Amino acid sequence: MGTAEECGRWIRKLGSTGDPKARLIxxxxxxxxxxxxxxxxxxxxxxxxRGVQYPGRQDRRHEPFRDxxxxxxxxxxxxxxxxNDLPVVLMGNSMGALVAFEVAHRMEARGNAASALFACGRVAPTLRKxxxxxxxxxxxxxxxxALLGGMGHELLQDEEMLDLILPPMRADYRLAETYCASPEKRLSVPVHVHIGKADPKVTEAEAAEWKLSTTGEFTLxxxxxxxFFFTDNGDRLTDSINRSVDDVLAVNP
Known part of the structure; x- marks a missing residue:
């Protein structure tokens, strides 16, 4: 397990309660x-x-990108x-869904599996895109x-900001576009996939292929x-994650 300093660089607290019943990463x-x-x-x-802070951006901008x-x-x-103090649920959007999938695979191999994986806005790991x-x-x-809608028009016109934003974005796209998981790489934990109907990057059929990446429960x-549907229309996704936690606790109170 990494040091507190390493955890602080990589894993940022975004919200908590005095007595949390699970951890969402x-x-x-x-x-x-x-x-x-x-x-x-x-x-x-x-x-x-908790939110993951990848290297190469914001306060980690001087650190090298990963390959x-x-x-x-x-x-x-x-x-x-x-x-292992709390049940852990992983959720990733777009490239983050792939990173979360690989992390879930490693956690399971360690014998400390996540309780569930939520994958949003990404084709299945076995579909290289x-x-x-x-x-x-x-x-x-x-x-x-601009097509994806993740950046405001004003930001796209700000050359100084683009100098900071474009390098990590391009590096991350390279990771996502060159990634492809083996069909044999499967989880046993539930995998819940959520996509926007107007997402230009993933069809319902491509999202459905995630079912082949787990032997456990699958929903789409x-x-x-x-x-980025959940930024304005995320209530159902939030409810789904909360229900997943409740299901885990009902089995393992």
Whole structure:
């Protein structure tokens, strides 16, 4: 298990209660930070909510990017893999869903499995989806960002901010677009997939392929909205996570 300093660099507290009944760990999208989940975390009054801060951005901008999803997952799992004081639920959006999947796999291999994995806005791990976005020039890359709706128009026009945002975003896209899991890599924990109906990056059929990545329970829910549906329309996702925790506690009070 990592030191307190290492945990603090990687895992940020986003919300908590005096006596949490479970821990929710949130994995950001490409280019995202732990704080991208700040508003979403407010919907979990009875959970200890943590967000993962990948290297190469914000206060970690001087640290090198990692080369693969697996490398990221190795370091994160090393830090949280021995947490056993509370049930742990993992949730990732877009690239974060892939990192969360790999972390869940490592936790399970350690004998300290997560209680559930929530994967949002991403095709199944076995479906490599390399659209070459990370190799595009800045103008084409920014058009892609505008299509997804994760960045405001004003931000896309701010050259100083783009100098800070584009490098980690491009590095993360490279990780996601070059990743593909073996069909043999399966979890045994429940996997719950949530996508926006208007998401241009994942179809319902592609999301349904996540069912092959677990031998446990599988659910697929669609929501109004796009790639970041839960920022404006996340109540059903929040309810689903809270129900999942209640189900775990009902079996293991």
């Amino acid at each position: 949130l994995f950001p999208h490409a280019g995202g930070s732990a704080n991208s989940y700040f508003q979403f975390a407010r919907g979990f009054g009875e959970l200890d909510v 693969t999803i697996e490398e990221l997952a190795d370091e994160i799992a090393e830090l949280i893999g021995e947490w 390399d659209e070459g976005t990370h190799r595009k020039g800045n103008d084409a890359f920014l058009r892609e960002m 829910d669609t929501h109004d909205g796009g790639h």
